Amino acid sequence: xxxxxxxxxxxxxxxxxxxxxxxxxxxxxxxxxxxxxxxxxxxxxxxxxxxxxxxxxxxxxxxxxxxxxxxxxxxxxxxxxxxxxxxxxxxxxxxxxxxxxxxxxxxxxxxxxxxxxxxxxxxxxxxxxxxxxxxxxxxxxxxxxxxxxxxxxxxxxxxxxxxxxxxxxxxxxxxxxxxxxxxxxxxxxxxxxxxxxxxxxxxxxxxxxxxxxxxxxxxxxxxxxxxxxxxxxxxxxxxxxxxxxxxxxxxxxxxxxxxxxxxxxxxxxxxxxxxxxxxxxxxxxxxxxxxxxxxxxxxxxxxxxxxxxxxxxxxxxxxxxxxxxxxxxxxxxxxxxxxxxxxxxxxxxxxxxxxxxxxxxxxxxxxxxxxxxxxxxxxxxxxxxxxxxxxxxxxxxxxxxxxxxxxxxxxxxxxxxxxxxxxxxxxxxxxxxxxxxxxxxxxxxxxxxxxxxxxxxxxxx
Numbered sequence: 001x002x003x004x005x006x007x008x009x010x011x012x013x014x015x016x017x018x019x020x021x022x023x024x025x026x027x028x029x030x031x032x033x034x035x036x037x038x039x040x041x042x043x044x045x046x047x048x049x050x051x052x053x054x055x056x057x058x059x060x061x062x063x064x065x066x067x068x069x070x071x072x073x074x075x076x077x078x079x080x081x082x083x084x085x086x087x088x089x090x091x092x093x094x095x096x097x098x099x100x101x102x103x104x105x106x107x108x109x110x111x112x113x114x115x116x117x118x119x120x121x122x123x124x125x126x127x128x129x130x131x132x133x134x135x136x137x138x139x140x141x142x143x144x145x146x147x148x149x150x151x152x153x154x155x156x157x158x159x160x161x162x163x164x165x166x167x168x169x170x171x172x173x174x175x176x177x178x179x180x181x182x183x184x185x186x187x188x189x190x191x192x193x194x195x196x197x198x199x200x201x202x203x204x205x206x207x208x209x210x211x212x213x214x215x216x217x218x219x220x221x222x223x224x225x226x227x228x229x230x231x232x233x234x235x236x237x238x239x240x241x242x243x244x245x246x247x248x249x250x251x252x253x254x255x256x257x258x259x260x261x262x263x264x265x266x267x268x269x270x271x272x273x274x275x276x277x278x279x280x281x282x283x284x285x286x287x288x289x290x291x292x293x294x295x296x297x298x299x300x301x302x303x304x305x306x307x308x309x310x311x312x313x314x315x316x317x318x319x320x321x322x323x324x325x326x327x328x329x330x331x332x333x334x335x336x337x338x339x340x341x342x343x344x345x346x347x348x349x350x351x352x353x354x355x356x357x358x359x360x361x362x363x364x365x366x367x368x369x370x371x372x373x374x375x376x377x378x379x380x381x382x383x384x385x386x387x388x389x390x391x392x393x394x395x396x397x398x399x400x401x402x403x404x405x406x407x408x409x410x411x412x413x414x415x416x417x418x419x420x421x422x423x424x425x426x427x428x429x430x431x432x433x434x435x436x437x438x439x440x441x442x443x444x445x446x447x448x449x450x451x452x453x454x455x456x457x458x459x460x461x
Contacts, residue, residue, distance in 0.1 A: 030091075034158050037087040038151060041101070043080050045147040046267075047073040048105055050311075052140050053266050055116055057313070057358070059127050065361060069311040070113070077109065094153050101146045108139045137389065219247045219276045227258045227321065229328070229443045233411035235419045235435040239386065245272045246384045246432035247280045251288055259287040259296075262382045262436050263316030263337065271310075278307065279314050279359075293318030293333035294367045297359065301335070304360030314359040317382050319438070328374040328440040333367050335359045338385055341399055343414060345377025349402040352380070376442035381414050386431035387422040396421060411437040 050069040057066030081102055088098040112135065119127035126132060224232050227250070234248060245265035252258055261283050265276040282303050286296040296318055304314055315337035322329050332340060336358035343349045356367035374380070387398060401421045402414060409417075415437040422433045 030161055031158060033087070033091050034154055034161070037084075037091050037093075038154050040080070040084040040087040041098075041147055041150050041154070044077070044084055044101070044105055045143065047077050047080055048108060048140060048143050049267065051077075051109065051113060052136060054311070055113060055136070056133075057361075058120060059116065059124075059133075061358070062124065072311070074109065077105070081105070091154075093157060094150060097146070097150050097153065101143070101150060104139070104143050104146055108143060112136060112139055219273060219280060221249055224250050225252060227438070229323065229441050230258075230321070231411035231437075231439040231441060233415040233435075233437040235415045235433065237386075237419075237422070237433040239268070239432040245276050246386065246434035247276050248382075248434050248436050249280055249284055250436075251284055253288050253290055255290050257290075258321040259293075260319040260321065260382065260436055260438055261287070261316065262384060262434055263314060264384045264386075264432070264434070265314050266312055268432075272312070275304075275307070275312055275314070278303065279316065283316065283318065287318065287320070292369075293320050293331055294369050297333055297335045297356070297367060298365065301359040301363075301365050305363060308360045313361050315385075316359060317354070319380065319382065321438070323443065326375070326442070329371065330374060330380060330438075331369060331371050332380075333369045335365060335367060338383060338388070339370075340380045340382040341402060342372055343379040343381060343402050343405070343409075345375065345379075345408075349381075349399045351399060374440035376440060377408070379411065379414055379437060379439040381418060381435070381437045383418055383422075383436075384432060384434045386433035387418050387435065389431055411439040414439070 051073040054067050054069035054071075054073070058064060058070075084098060084102065088095045116127055116132060116136070119132065220236060224234065226232070232250060236246065236248070238246075245267055247261075247263050247265075249261040250258070251261075261280070263276075263279055263283070265272050265279060267275075279300060282300045283296050286299045287293075291299065297316060300314070300316065313336070315335060317332065317334045317337040317340060319340065320331040322331075332352050332354040333356065334340075334354045335356040339352045339354045341349050341351055352370045352372060354368060354370040357365040359365065372380070381398070381402065383398065398418055398421060401417050405414065405417060415435045418435045418437075419433065422435075
């Protein structure tokens with residue numbers, strides 16, 4: 001009888017273990033299918049963004065070279081859509097939402113893109129108009145929102161599946177302790193196998209988080225240095241909560257001057273982040289050695305052309321600051337980037353007359369530099385296009401918003417004004433935002449600030 005009971009217990013234990021093992025295997029397979037589903041969704045979104053980027057580049061510059069990403073996306077999109085449909089069918093989930101996303105993508109490619117390309121050929125001014133550009137932004141933002149919604153559904157489903165897998169693993173351990181005394185070795189073997197699966201998944205997650213952290217840290221400085229006689233303020237928001245393509249930097253060169261850099265690499269994710277880190281450190285290296293803003297941007301263009309194999313372009317603005325009696329002199333060069341805004345201590349803000357071509361597209365770029373003289377109380381505010389290009393709401397121009405500043409506004413207040421412009425309408429925005437405000441106080445103010453620091457704190461550590 002005891003033998004019979006023992007046999008039944010062993011049989012029950014083996015059965016429970018087999019059931020739990022099958023559940024875990026099915027959960028792992030479902031997770032792999034969901035991961036592939038998510039990759040297919042992101043691939044379709046990427047192709048739409050590449051199409052919109054190329055189309056906008058052609059509209060802005062009038063050079064058909066910018067259409068290469070669009071042509072590439074048009075060639076790849078049918079296969080990407082077919083892959084997405086297969087992934088939705090294999091997951092037996094969210095097929096209606098997937099078809100809605102595909103419908104929006106096809107409408108954008110076959111209606112809006114075709115229309116704008118016809119306008120480029122027959123009516124470039126209309127193609128460049130605010131209404132046409134705004135329509136494109138609406139369509140792409142709608143696709144991004146649809147993609148984000150679908151990603152959220154898939155991620156939620158994955159979380160439920162992972163919780164179920166964890167619960168199954170707990171039950172498996174409890175059942176093993178209760179009924180499988182005679183199968184200790186088997187239980188340990190299966191437990192070790194399942195444990196390795198959990199550990200491998202956790203290590204993969206930790207590696208992914210570490211990679212994201214390192215990439216983000218390589219893009220932005222950990223802290224800003226103090227420029228003598230000046231105030232500095234920055235704002236930064238990565239669009240959609242992912243690794244950003246926007247960057248900024250402040251550094252002292254070997255000749256005792258100072259440089260402020262702000263830029264934007266098209267695209268998002270780890271690939272764009274790597275290109276962003278390259279752009280920041282290339283500019284930092286050349287400016288530290290005394291290169292002028294224009295020389296630094298031309299050098300970055302050469303480096304980007306050597307490394308660019310996917311049509312990705314860069315915009316950047318460089319400000320070189322030197323001091324003279326009672327004033328700061330700033331030399332400014334912009335490559336495809338919004339020009340900084342000069343905000344006088346008293347008076348109306350005005351955009352600096354500096355402009356140039358995008359980086360990473362053509363070997364010979366046009367750069368028109370500008371030079372401004374800052375009196376005490378004057379400021380320069382640099383920003384990325386995320387300040388002006390987000391959402392569909394009609395918003396104040398940056399110059400208008402800064403013109404409504406309080407008297408004597410400092411660098412922090414100026415940066416906050418542009419951040420408020422960028423965050424209208426309130427909510428989640430897909431574009432990155434970077435802002436750097438530089439306010440010249442005068443050397444008298446710098447000396448007064450240094451004199452107010454206790455003597456003990458000035459001693460070297």
